Amino acid sequence: MSDLTHLDAAGAARMVDVGDKAVTKRHAVASGRIAMSAEAASAIRTGAVKKGDVLAVARIAGIMAAKRTSDLIPLCHPLPLTSVTLDLALDDVGVTVTATAATDGKTGVEMEALTAATVALLTVYDMAKAIDRGMTIEHVRLIEKSGGKSGDWRA
Helix, strand or coil, X not given: CCCCCCECXXXXXXXXXXXXXXXEEEEEEEEXXXXXXXXXXXXXXXXXXXXXXXXXXXXXXXXXXXHCHHXXXXXXXXXXXXXXXXXXXXXXXXXXXXXXXXXXXCCCCHHHHHHHHHHHHHHHHHHHCCCCCCCEEEEEEEEEEECCCCCXXXX
């Protein structure tokens, strides 16, 4: 069990000690999609969703979620984020979210980008569920990351 970074020698959960790691610029990009009926997509496009501007609220929710990732994911380090951006692309049958998170820190921001994308998608669902309860959140994944000891990675 000693090879597992989040378990101590006795098998108990622990937060990884990043104290000796170098501070580097780090960024990560994650994306996901919510598929929906043409009616729901049209309502979002025309501003006919009764709860308000779906894409604006989802963007804010994603940013807020990235900032709270360590409160949501056990053993995740709280990070001083330098930037979080969300791009929400609406098409005829869904919304694709791309979230980018950045920091100057000792550990990466993959979880922050993934959390931002996921919560933005959940927010779209919440705001449009009165029109289409059958929406499907899909393909949430890390697209790229940079910085740190392991270097750059792209899907």
